[in-house]
Amino acid sequence: MLDKTPSTKVTEFLDKFGSALEAGDIEAAVNCFQADCYWRDLVTFTWNLKTMEGQDQIREMLKATLAKTKPTGWKIAEGEEAAEDGGVTTAWIEFETEIARGFGMIRLKDGLIWTLLTTMAEIKGHEEKAGFTRPLGAKHGHGRDRKTWREEREDEMAELGHSRQPYTLIIGGGQGGIALAARLRQLDVPTIVVERNERAGDSWRKRYKSLCLHDPVWYDHLPYIDFPKNWPVFAPKDKIGDWLEMYTKVMELNYWSATTAKKASYDEAAKEWTVVVERDGKEITLKPKQLVLATGMSGKANWPTIKGQDVFKGEQQHSSTHPGPDKYRGKKVVVIGSNNSAHDICAALWEGGADVTMVQRSSTHIVRSDTLMDIGLSALYSEQAVESGMTTRKADLIFASLPYRILHEFQIPLYDQMRERDKDFYAALEKAGFMLDWGEDNSGLFMKYLRRGSGYYIDVGACDLVIDGSIKLKSGVDVQELTKDGVLLKDGTLLPADLVIYATGYGSMNGWAADLISREVADKVGKCWGLGSDTIKDPGPWEGEQRNMWKPTQQEALWFHGGNLHQSRHYSQYLALQLKARMEGIDTPVYGLQEVHHRG
């Protein structure tokens, strides 16, 4: 008897799984799963971003959602084949629900599902117009007094927010707000983005001058228009600023720059927000149905309270407002903090001729950027990956298919390799006194990022300066107080300073909600970001997904968007579809709305 190919096995399995679902036979469907199993659903079943872990959670989810979802047509995705490796059979899959088309990935072990990822690709009848369905453009035929494209755009820009209201208002015009707005436009959801800076891209331009992206280009593409093949691996901030600026233009976004959101409140009866923004010195009231905060996954600046801050004669800044080294040549600068911003800023200050000391109060996870790119990302996001057929979409989905609960297990071996490869580097750092860590479970940078959004530095050169003492280091010591002349540490050291920079991180994004809406609403939605891993700065209980990000929150019609360029790109798709569905009056019963365990 001939062995079945992986594709045949998967096809037969999907037929069985699909039949059980169509028959409403939940037990049979659950029995298609391993005992140790994960089903991550992005919108299709749950109208949420939700990971079900184990058969019990899957059973509960299906009981609540199966009858309404009506999934059918499970098959290996067109043009794909299943593959078998190390006992795991993997395949890209397609399926449909009553209202959507789905795409995902399945991993089988011993003929049962280990991991299943189901994502919403598009809503039937509301597909984006691209490729074969791209708009015609030229108005063929003729019509007296019909408007040109430019006139239509001008009308839109004159009306939207004035004589007619946007369905969605996005506050924050960085890469997150921009990516989401682009998706929403392609779905014909009238949207305005408000950005307080003068120009799109300023959120990058205004940062310290040596800033470049720390993530490599293949990881960073925006939706619809990739960076070209000659774009640098790590783009300088001004190049990114220019790209974002042109992107808002050619993707036809309704982008209100130099506009600040002042106040927002939700009318539960009218199901509508009232948002007051200030633009060109005038207050304008907008009434969107949906409000998205895309103000950056870093919330408000954490400005620590330290005795003597009112006594200190020099300047004090947070890393987010530090303008760069130009005015500090020959000056003494003390930087409190030892993570990403601290390193970038210390290096830039040294380059600009300042006398700089870094105060490290707790350990930092360091990884060299080329090592991270090679070992951490290259399988999915690299020139080699592209050359062997990887697409950004697939890379994003492969990443999304790894359950958060076990993601650290995949990461640990990679970081073991990195530790080995760069051991001399780490030895030199420790010799200089630097306190290193690898994350509590040695799972490294990306888990730290997902859990707490901080606590690491991707080294692009500052470490050499720490190693050789060009950047002076005081480590393992906390600040006692500021004196009028400098920083007094708890070990008695006095660091004279003209400038003290608090590279001390940010609060949770819901801090912006407190300012803009109310403390009550901010508390109602709770802390953003983090997985509930019970590690430093990510207290339990386990959430299984990023708190509040890209999905329904406890405040109706309030959403949070953000993250790095990869997340801004990928998760904007699902957030845009959730908003589109609501606009079209499609029923969106949310399963497992995230409960709030922390106020932020």
Place this chain on the structure above:
Amino acid sequence: MLDKTPSTKVTEFLDKFGSALEAGDIEAAVNCFQADCYWRDLVTFTWNLKTMEGQDQIREMLKATLAKTKPTGWKIAEGEEAAEDGGVTTAWIEFETEIARGFGMIRLKDGLIWTLLTTMAEIKGHEEKAGFTRPLGAKHGHGRDRKTWREEREDEMAELGHSRQPYTLIIGGGQGGIALAARLRQLDVPTIVVERNERAGDSWRKRYKSLCLHDPVWYDHLPYIDFPKNWPVFAPKDKIGDWLEMYTKVMELNYWSATTAKKASYDEAAKEWTVVVERDGKEITLKPKQLVLATGMSGKANWPTIKGQDVFKGEQQHSSTHPGPDKYRGKKVVVIGSNNSAHDICAALWEGGADVTMVQRSSTHIVRSDTLMDIGLSALYSEQAVESGMTTRKADLIFASLPYRILHEFQIPLYDQMRERDKDFYAALEKAGFMLDWGEDNSGLFMKYLRRGSGYYIDVGACDLVIDGSIKLKSGVDVQELTKDGVLLKDGTLLPADLVIYATGYGSMNGWAADLISREVADKVGKCWGLGSDTIKDPGPWEGEQRNMWKPTQQEALWFHGGNLHQSRHYSQYLALQLKARMEGIDTPVYGLQEVHHRG
């Protein structure tokens, strides 16, 4: 005995051909060709764009160039296979010369070459940095006082054209100048583009308001950044303007808008141009080594001399300066001409409520835009083509591989199909009195474009207005004179007019050279465009390539760039390489420099 596969046959053939070339055995190489054969070389052998027709011309070319070119390594291009169809075996090929890497296409009939296309892909040691060799971007490591990307760009913009001179100056910042400048930057050739309009893209924005591209999007991509998948098929002029504007920014072009070139002269001894431009009211003298006129393949406006033009009381415009219909509602407008601009303008005027008459003095070739897209372009430039694996590069090369001498033979059957598909449409046009043609040999639109750049209209709706009389038509009649009130035709008809528009075409591009440089230089280089086909407006003798376009001219260091978006994109590659080679001091002996038979 097993039949050899097409790939095996081609590989064996290439081994034989390559060996003959390497041995310097010209006769053996020539004998690899059919009697009826064509070898089109883009730069690699000839440092020219040249088609050799027949064995004798090939022999002569090899005698002159083979020893220096040193071609080797002929093989089927990596990842490709040969294909056999209808007695013709076709394959993508790669080869090397002493200084370059080549790419091309071969077509064999009965084991001998029918057509050979050889193109220069890159110069060894001067490859563009992209993909695996894309720049790093972030300056890793550290260096005191080193400059950021933005500072380097600012320095470049402050210096280039002032304290240091560009190698290449491009006059004309439309899609041609922009595409060429982008290629040159990727090859590190310091280049300035001067554009008289205020903003990049204005050459489109300022056109009549209903203007859209008549070529579909897949045909129109610029180098390096494709239009996205949701870009319209026929882009409205303002969208194109915006794209060009952002492209100049993100591709880091040194683009001097609001800058007019006043005078240029070549110093034969210093091998350098002196070009005076006016920018912000100041005259600046530039000294590039190479000068490119990218002012548009349409040269200066043809403004016919007609008796009574000084008597006519109303307005007179050329199509190129017509602002659109807004001021002419209710007015009488007479448009002299019946080709592309005339139809677009008449339709826009009708839509704007004007009373418009088209005066057709000679026949016009008409094809409907969707028919042209379907039958004329879809094999190479369409969503279907993309889906079946066609790339823009391959489409461009396939098109380039069809010898101009026989191109019409490929075109005639396509236009027969178009004539049949739209026969009712054509009957209705003729019933309205419109004079139709199909090109002298029925080879249709693209041949007309290549031969004379005029004489056709791609219908996007104006024809229906001619058919139903909304656009009034006087055909088969010429203009006698203008009276003070209107246009008197030779058949005695008087057409009252408030505005007369001369949609009467353009002169040859070397008319710009006459204005900018001198009549002598303009005559020295002669007429641009056309193949020498001995058809209307394309007098012989046969050139075999576009006169003066994208290749060396009789004036050292003077070049012409332009054409439609496809040509701007594709031929900018070869022009950029020819300029790069000269900058690097590589020997570029031009074979078969085009002689001048017509002054323009």
